[in-house]
Amino acid sequence: MTEPTRSLPATPEHTVGHVVPVRVLARVWGALLVLTVVTVAVARVDLGSLNLDIAMLIATVKATLVVLYFMHLRYDRPILAVVFAAALLFVALFVSITLLDTHAYAHNLIPDYGPALPK
């Protein structure tokens, strides 16, 4: 997916923004379908905790392809990428800090500790 994209000759009197070539879109489409097959196939193999990491890695690669080419972030002004990255950053902070917190409670730290459990 890293081949130089030939920008189409846009009609000079009308600026339509960047038009993504069909070939690039088709390749991204194919890559997304292949990666879907890969992620299903990998999930059948037991790799322990690696399974989740690999699944997330593949999903991230797929998402990157969608964002860069289908959503043409690659050709757009960087400010749009900043907006997108900011959203991802805050979700990451949200999830990771909440996870830190949820693992800090007695019932997670002390085996069999559960004062609120109904008898």
Place this chain on the structure above:
Amino acid sequence: MADTRTHAVAHHFDDAEQQREAGKLGMWIFLATEILLFGGLFCAYAVYRSNHPEVFIYAHRFLDPSLGALNTAVLICSSFTMALAVRAAQLGRRRQLVGLLGATIALAVCFLGVKGIEYERKWKEGLLWGARFHAKLAPAPPALPQTLPPVPPAEGEERSLIPPAATGPSGLARPGRAEVAEGAQGPPHDVQMFFAVYFMMTGLHGVHVIVGIVLLGWMMVRARRGEFGPEYATPVDLAGLYWHLVDLIWIFLFPLLYLIR
């Protein structure tokens, strides 16, 4: 073929390009809020899964990964037709644009159809959220008798005055992992938590698909009227960005819900 309607630049913009870029920026800011909205659900997923991994490993077997994979492929194809539609709009190919928007809508409806089949099965089997969960699973193994650890001796004011948390409404998971005797067979406790997460995440995503269908239908009507061309394709572009985000979220939902190990 491209229509001759002139699209005036709103008076507060210098030119068409500035207007287009401003529209895109606004759309991306909206998409950022959408990511944060789903972020809350991904957070709930992460917390429940880290607290109750056995529930997720057990309950995901009730989902059909082949239907999930089919839906993933359907959405990816719809994203592809959408990207081609944006291109057709930019190049002023009206008939192609209408056809591609129609294909995208058809694939979106197909996605909802498969989702409907899945929901119907869950409904029939009682694999529902919270207190509505009434699936006939094998009886859960008895939890080990709770042996509370010795409370450390209170030293003056150091002892916490905060009472233990109240138990919530029925259907909530109990705090902490349910310790089950070694080798015990049967489902873990609180299987309903998985389905609460499943229905909430796929349901909110499904609502987005429905909104997307309405949006794309509107774009199709406007495209048929010949409103879009090289000088004005922003609405199609922005609807496309929304549609790709819906695809993006499903790309993460699929492995997280269907492919647990």
